[in-house]
Amino acid sequence: MLRSQFGWTLLAVLVAALGCGQETGRLSPDQEQRFAAEGILHRADNIRFRWTEGAGRRGSTWEDRLASIVVTRRSVLIHKNAKVGLEITPGSGGQYEVHRDADRVRISAGTGRSAEAWSFVPNDNAERWAQDIRAVIRLGSPTGANPK
DSSP: OHHHHHHHHHHHHHHHHHHHHTOOOOOOHHHHHHHHHHOEEEEEEEEEEEEEESTTSTTOEEEEEEEEEEEESSOEEEEETTEEEEEEOTTSOSOEEEEEETTEEEEEEOOGGGOEEEEEOOSSOHHHHHHHHHHHHHHHOTTOOOOO
């Protein structure tokens, strides 16, 4: 009986640990407050992103990453709890593009060897996600140019 009870306890601990390891959407209280003030348009937690570095170049790499995304009227944040993967704000500078392929949205950042892309399938209306991300990018564009 002791052996059986130990087995069930170990199983419960493993299941709990796996469940906790999959949560990627935790934000700090300051971030929650900031995003609420900016007006959250979209939020998706614990979704699979395809992260690519140097796409289309020799030596490019990619991997699937579980992360979360928040899109407000002024910011785009891809994160895994406190770890930031990509953040776009009016003051962040950089070169960004957004593309939509059917139900997939791809956000490209940077140029040359430092270029990276984050693509994902949103939980609803991919076109609306792409439009709202483009609007954030336009806020940071010095000329107000339309991002792709």
